[in-house]
Amino acid sequence: MEQLIQQFFNVDLMIEAAPLLLQGLGTTLLLCLAVVPLGLAGGLGVALAGTSRMRWLRIATMVFVDFFRAIPPLVLLIFVYSGLPFAGVQLDPFSAVCIAFLLNNSAYYGEIFRAGIESIGGGQRLAARSTGLSAWQSMRYVVLPQATRNVLPDLMSNTVEVVKLTSLASVVSLQELLYSADMARSITYNASPIVLAALMYLALLWPMIRLVARFERRLGASAGI
Amino acid sequence: MAEESILSIEKLRLSYGELEVLKGVDFDLAKSELAFLIGPSGSGKSSLLRCCNRLEEPSAGRVIVDGEEVTAPGVNLNQLRRRIGMVFQSFNLYPHLTALGNVTLALRKVLKKSRVEADDIACSVLERVGLKDKAGSYPNALSGGQQQRVAIARALALEPAIMLFDEPTSALDPELVNDVLAVMRELRETGMTMLVVSHEMGFARSAADRVAFMEDGVIVEQGSAEQIFGDPNCDRTRAFVRQIAH
Ligand SMILES: Nc1ncnc2c1ncn2[C@@H]1O[C@H](COP(=O)(O)OP(=O)(O)OP(=O)(O)O)[C@@H](O)[C@H]1O
Ligand SMILES: [Mg+2]
Numbered sequence: 001m002e003q004l005i006q007q008f009f010n011v012d013l014m015i016e017a018a019p020l021l022l023q024g025l026g027t028t029l030l031l032c033l034a035v036v037p038l039g040l041a042g043g044l045g046v047a048l049a050g051t052s053r054m055r056w057l058r059i060a061t062m063v064f065v066d067f068f069r070a071i072p073p074l075v076l077l078i079f080v081y082s083g084l085p086f087a088g089v090q091l092d093p094f095s096a097v098c099i100a101f102l103l104n105n106s107a108y109y110g111e112i113f114r115a116g117i118e119s120i121g122g123g124q125r126l127a128a129r130s131t132g133l134s135a136w137q138s139m140r141y142v143v144l145p146q147a148t149r150n151v152l153p154d155l156m157s158n159t160v161e162v163v164k165l166t167s168l169a170s171v172v173s174l175q176e177l178l179y180s181a182d183m184a185r186s187i188t189y190n191a192s193p194i195v196l197a198a199l200m201y202l203a204l205l206w207p208m209i210r211l212v213a214r215f216e217r218r219l220g221a222s223a224g225i
Numbered sequence: 226m227a228e229e230s231i232l233s234i235e236k237l238r239l240s241y242g243e244l245e246v247l248k249g250v251d252f253d254l255a256k257s258e259l260a261f262l263i264g265p266s267g268s269g270k271s272s273l274l275r276c277c278n279r280l281e282e283p284s285a286g287r288v289i290v291d292g293e294e295v296t297a298p299g300v301n302l303n304q305l306r307r308r309i310g311m312v313f314q315s316f317n318l319y320p321h322l323t324a325l326g327n328v329t330l331a332l333r334k335v336l337k338k339s340r341v342e343a344d345d346i347a348c349s350v351l352e353r354v355g356l357k358d359k360a361g362s363y364p365n366a367l368s369g370g371q372q373q374r375v376a377i378a379r380a381l382a383l384e385p386a387i388m389l390f391d392e393p394t395s396a397l398d399p400e401l402v403n404d405v406l407a408v409m410r411e412l413r414e415t416g417m418t419m420l421v422v423s424h425e426m427g428f429a430r431s432a433a434d435r436v437a438f439m440e441d442g443v444i445v446e447q448g449s450a451e452q453i454f455g456d457p458n459c460d461r462t463r464a465f466v467r468q469i470a471h
Pocket of ligand 1: 241244246264265266267268269270271272273
């Protein structure tokens with residue numbers, strides 16, 4: 001028992017590793033600040049293209065979405081970082097992660113936004129167009145605000161997934177939280193830094209998960225479910 | 226007709242794929258006239274209204290509103306549409322905006338009015354439909370009759386040349402119908418040109434200048450409310466009128 005605590009919950013080692021891990025956490029947060037907005041913007045674009053009136057655009061979008069939902073994100077990331085140099089495209093780890101995540105997240109956020117847009121009845125758009133709003137204005141001021149609100153819990157739980165997935169960046173040597181923790185583990189020959197990293201993820205994500213649960217309950221209540 | 230024509234529909238045809246729902250409709254509406262359009266379900270009444278502002282794209286024929294051809298290629302549809310007010314059976318208010326927000330959206334985004342100016346106009350139009358005190362309410366806090374009156378205000382704020390109503394009272398509880406009809410009556414008294422799809426025969430008798438009966442994509446006959454409801458020329462009209470009178 002004593003030994004188990006020494007291996008996993010060594011507080012002295014945790015304190016020693018903390019500065020390194022906090023630096024990693026900073027990078028993780030920075031990464032989230034880049035990939036979440038990128039993914040949301042890309043997803044919105046994908047959803048607009050996927051509900052467009054142009055058939056070829058809808059089909060192209062469907063292929064894009066299916067493709068990037070089928071590719072494991074880790075494969076995509078390693079391809080962008082280590083595969084593209086064979087085509088003469090050399091990216092730093094941060095950019096590589098951003099690009100791989102943009103492709104992957106746009107597909108997932110896109111499907112969520114699309115479900116939101118499709119949840120809005122055609123009468124809303126008819127009413128908007130009848131007052132002279134353009135197709136884009138109707139989308140921007142009438143459909144999207146309602147659509148986003150309808151799928152807010154899904155957008156948030158997908159964001160939780162995205163934050164967790166940023167730990168994949170450790171495989172391309174981006175010194176985010178997991179990478180830093182693993183480095184500390186290999187220096188100290190002790191698992192406590194990994195446990196500390198897990199606790200940091202927990203502290204970061206738990207409030208978000210609670211928030212999602214609360215939203216889901218509120219939306220369910222207002223929908224009369 | 227000596228009077229100025231506000232709406233003029235000529236040989237209008239519309240198809241949804243293989244299905245032709247308007248088969249050559251001719252119809253005219255003079256300034257300040259209120260016409261009723263009646264007919265069985267599926268006869269094409271809603272489709273006809275939606276062709277008037279090209280929410281549906283007719284396959285042939287012309288629609289002219291207040292001297293401008295809506296069906297002409299290259300017209301500024303958005304500027305034209307705001308001159309054609311439209312009111313829907315299911316209100317179609319924007320649920321994420323207050324009554325005021327519903328009315329001001331197009332004022333600000335289509336007519337490019339400032340927020341202050343738009344709010345001013347919206348307040349006076351809401352007052353006109355008797356809902357000044359509900360300006361800050363969201364649609365889900367309003368009764369059906371109130372929602373429909375906000376929808377009328379939303380169209381009215383854009384100073385339309387004509388108002389199109391598609392069964393404005395048929396989704397309402399009976400006790401709320403009169404509030405909406407009262408607003409429509411007031412509009413008529415102030416000279417608004419209106420085309421109303423509705424089976425409110427009482428209102429038609431007291432307020433409509435003309436009633437047109439539509440069946441299977443064409444206007445079969447038209448005349449005064451007295452004549453169409455009391456002594457129609459056509460057997461099909463008679464059969465239909467008898468049916469809705471019950
Ligand atoms: N968007 C659409 N796509 C295909 N068919 C349609 C569409 N809208 C209407 N139709 C069809 O066109 C015909 C006319 O419909 P419309 O809604 O104009 O009739 P209506 O006279 O308004 O009927 P109601 O009294 O039931 O409202 C119907 O057969 C209907 O099924
Ligand atoms: Mg109809």
